[in-house]
Amino acid sequence: MTDTLTPVLTAHWDEPDSFTLAGYRRAGGYRALAKALAMPPDDVIAMVKASGLRGRGGAGFPTGMKWGFIPQDDGKPHYLVLNADESEPGTCKDVPLMMANPHVLIEGMIIASYAIRGERAFIYVRGEVLHVIRRLHQAVADARAAGYLGTNILGSGFDLEIVVHAGAGAYICGEETGLLESLEGYRGQPRLKPPFPAIEGLYACPTVVNNVETIASVPSIVANGPDWFAGMGTEKSKGFGLFSVSGHVTNPGQFEAPLGITMRELLDLAGGMRAGHRLKFWTPGGSSTPIFTEEHLDVPLDYESVGAAGSMLGTRALEMFDETTCAVRAALRWTEFYEHESCGKCTPCREGTYWMRQLLEDLEAGQGSEDDLAKLLDINDNMVGRVFCALGDTAGSPVASTIKYFRDEYLEHLKHGGCPFDPAAATLFAGDGVQA
Secondary structure, three states: OHHHOOOOOOOOOOOOOOOOHHHHHHOOOOHHHHHHHOOOHHHHHHHHHHHOOEOOOOOOOEHHHHHHOOOOOOOOOOEEEEEEOOOOOOOOOHHHHHHHOHHHHHHHHHHHHHHHOOOEEEEEEOOOOHHHHHHHHHHHHHHHHOOOOEOOHHHOOOOEEEEEEEOOOOHHHHOHHHHHHHHOOOOOOOOOOOOOOOOOOHHHOOEEEEEHHHHHOHHHHHHHOHHHHHOOEOOOOEOEEEEEEEEOEOOOEEEEEEOOOEHHHHHHHOOOEOOOOOEEEEEOOOOOOOOEEHHHOOOEOOHHHHHHOOOOOOOOEEEEEEOOOOHHHHHHHHHHHHHHHOOOOOHHHHHHHHHHHHHHHHHHOOOOOOHHHHHHHHHHHOOOOOOOOHHHHHOOHHHHHHHHHHHHHHHHHHHHOOOOOOHHHHOOOOHHHOOO
16 A cells, blocks of 8 residues: 555655655755756746646645746846745644754755745744754755755856744744734734735735745756646646545654545555544645545545545645544634634634634534524635635635534533533543554
């Protein structure tokens, strides 16, 4: 079964010095940079377009197209901003990637900056992951000392500096315009679009904002060619990606595989659900994506197929829940998170997440009424499409999808006057969920 995996970004993670410059060079690191710098910038953009690489941060927007939006000969500085503010519940791919192989990220940033004619790039990383910040600082310093950053990189005449910037730990700063506001020193709140960052981004200059995994995929595309990358995945969702499997599985972890692999295949690779239990529901792309159930195990995990089945591929954070999990409690916990992380800029999100949390608390305690289910869906409908950013658009996804698939469970809470599930049973460290 492991022959379905395509280790590219993760190929050398098990080597003790994979994060060092020497370890990266041994694996062929920075060879793609020399190749890219020998090409016209527009040819680099064309190569990324031809590969079919799409954003790996959630939305799946074509990367080469985003780079191509940057206006040329406009007399303004151009910036590349790396979104390393990984914060979607269940998502855990960018942090291990930065820890295990920060130089692939730096090489990708240099190539991307060259393509968009940028001379300064920023890594916006969560302030809580201090170990990652230290590793990035060291990698940037080593790359600069080796001549990969600074002036006249590899004799090409191209100059670039990379700044590592620690954020303050706000989920909203994972949204690209909220990130840019924070990077400029303001409160992290999303901007109204248009104008889009490609026209007026950081410091009102043309800016590309890309996810960690997206940029880290660039060196392998340049080194191996766009056809190599496009030869993996599906017709519209090309290439490989990191799938983060967590929750009630035997062996949680990262699985790098072509887009289009199914959850059934990944579940087999993870050793199946924990012993003695069966799958109840799962998230295909983190908690902000509508949940799936056992009937969706064979849905290809690509942008189009997951969308057609009623959810979103998102960050490929595959959280697996077995039958011990209360769907109502899960929806409540996720909603508590979104209420806390709402920046409060727009009323539908600020008020909507607050009232959804209140209603879910009552329902989980068996104190609400069946009418509250319709009220929750109505609140969700009044958030979607009426907010500044995706937080409000997707915060109601866990609520609406759990009502869709587990409406009877909500009613059981009302019938019993409380939650019929044992909270300890769903944990991995207490009750019958004990694991060695």
